[in-house]
Amino acid sequence: APTSYEACIYTFPDEFEFGCATSSYQVEGAWDVDGKGENIWDYMTHTDPGVITDNNNGDIACNAYYKTEEDVELLENLGVDFYRFSLSWSRILPGGHANFTNPAGIDYYNGLIDALLAKGITPLVTLFHWDLPQPLQEIGGWTSPLLVDLFVDYAEVIFQRFGDRVKNWITFNEPYQICQEGYSEHNKAPLYTQDGIGGYLCAYTVLMAHAKTYEIYQSRYNSDKEGKMGITVHGIWSHPQDINSDADKEASESKLQAHFGIYLHPIYSEEGNFPPSFIERVDRLSAEEGFPWSRLPKFTQEEIDLLKGSADFLGFNHYATDLCYALSADETRRPSHEYDSGARCYKSDMWESAASSWVKVVPWGFRKLLHWIKEQYNNPEVVVTENGFSTFGNDVTDCRRINYYNVYLEALLQAIYEDGCKITKYTAWSFLDNFEWMDGYLEKFGLHSIDFNDPNRPRTAKMSSYVYNNIITTRKINRDFTPTGFDPCDF
Ligand code: GBH
Numbered sequence: 001a002p003t004s005y006e007a008c009i010y011t012f013p014d015e016f017e018f019g020c021a022t023s024s025y026q027v028e029g030a031w032d033v034d035g036k037g038e039n040i041w042d043y044m045t046h047t048d049p050g051v052i053t054d055n056n057n058g059d060i061a062c063n064a065y066y067k068t069e070e071d072v073e074l075l076e077n078l079g080v081d082f083y084r085f086s087l088s089w090s091r092i093l094p095g096g097h098a099n100f101t102n103p104a105g106i107d108y109y110n111g112l113i114d115a116l117l118a119k120g121i122t123p124l125v126t127l128f129h130w131d132l133p134q135p136l137q138e139i140g141g142w143t144s145p146l147l148v149d150l151f152v153d154y155a156e157v158i159f160q161r162f163g164d165r166v167k168n169w170i171t172f173n174e175p176y177q178i179c180q181e182g183y184s185e186h187n188k189a190p191l192y193t194q195d196g197i198g199g200y201l202c203a204y205t206v207l208m209a210h211a212k213t214y215e216i217y218q219s220r221y222n223s224d225k226e227g228k229m230g231i232t233v234h235g236i237w238s239h240p241q242d243i244n245s246d247a248d249k250e251a252s253e254s255k256l257q258a259h260f261g262i263y264l265h266p267i268y269s270e271e272g273n274f275p276p277s278f279i280e281r282v283d284r285l286s287a288e289e290g291f292p293w294s295r296l297p298k299f300t301q302e303e304i305d306l307l308k309g310s311a312d313f314l315g316f317n318h319y320a321t322d323l324c325y326a327l328s329a330d331e332t333r334r335p336s337h338e339y340d341s342g343a344r345c346y347k348s349d350m351w352e353s354a355a356s357s358w359v360k361v362v363p364w365g366f367r368k369l370l371h372w373i374k375e376q377y378n379n380p381e382v383v384v385t386e387n388g389f390s391t392f393g394n395d396v397t398d399c400r401r402i403n404y405y406n407v408y409l410e411a412l413l414q415a416i417y418e419d420g421c422k423i424t425k426y427t428a429w430s431f432l433d434n435f436e437w438m439d440g441y442l443e444k445f446g447l448h449s450i451d452f453n454d455p456n457r458p459r460t461a462k463m464s465s466y467v468y469n470n471i472i473t474t475r476k477i478n479r480d481f482t483p484t485g486f487d488p489c490d491f
Pocket of ligand 1: 023026173174177181187234317319358386429436437445
């Protein structure tokens, strides 16, 4: 480990919990087994394999569908308090609709939930992590408001089947990635390009589906009040390129509201609705561009009220920081979400990079964004639902991942003890190397490595998993800890 640093003096609070995460399409495989229906990632990777960097897909992935016992044992060795995983909508409702529930899908998740509980590991269940049933895409997907009620139908099946044992829920993983990347930027299935339009229609649907699900869960399924539900939003800290420039400062704030605030403000702010500055800007630009009405959908007062307060905690995925400056009209296309955000952002070359070019080691940005959340939304309970570092190849001596976890967790401790942020849980992404969406199997985030050439997909613990276990058991960051006593990371 590096020799010149100040040892972190803080200890994780007694009630603070640690976990790690995966998602259904990224790990399960068994894509057409036991009655599972087709989802938009099956469809896209089969019809258009070239869109994935290594032309691969999640057909087999980590084969987790067949490895419940082994994976739960690895989770037990890791010492995590909880495991965050997502449910595959088309494994449970093969056609997307609640007319037919697939018994094998229910069995699979019952097996996983029961195996976790038997080892004292709490399930943290995400209802939707991007794998929409293909038939629902064909009626418009998330740009269609029909999806609000279809999602609620799906959620009710889940609460009826698993709600007796599962008490911790996340409705959606990363609405920005679902909406902006899926419907505006050609960067996630279904690869639409309706920039400045599709993403906002989707935002409206996803937010309303979240709010109605929360309302129905609270009124019909959570009678003992033990259950907790939130939504998970991906946040990049936007830092002014020049900290002395007012224009750059304004651009950074405007970008945060456009990227992060558009999903949080409706739920966690006191006034509700999309952030006022963002509404004002999109309304004004839409008029300038000749649209007869704003490209940003309008919530009714009733919808604003339903959304407000519709969560028990704020789920936060974080990987990196950006530098931002004010964007002028001739620098980007219109309409576009980028122009609506008023900023252009990029990563500094000065920062250490992961295998994924968008992941940089900037722990102070994590702390600043946690503080921003506290100030904006009156210090809500924050659950960090993802954080992690990617590498290439199968090296299990993953020193740079270990360093990332150490320095990000130190920043988190400072946010708790020095800034007064209410952070209750931390989740490492990821439990396993897995199908990394458009980047296939090349960029690896796992605490465990997998041999993807072996049909049995054997798992091997990386050194980071021992370090994470040490953090969980000692409740401290010790940058000198290594499982063997000698330090292969000394450089
Ligand atoms: C998370 O998204 C996902 O929830 C998780 O499933 C995923 O495995 C994990 O990150 C690691 O990627 O390549 O420059 O176009 C994080 C948000 C949004 C970050 C898409 C990367 C692509 C940037 N991600 N973004 S670029």
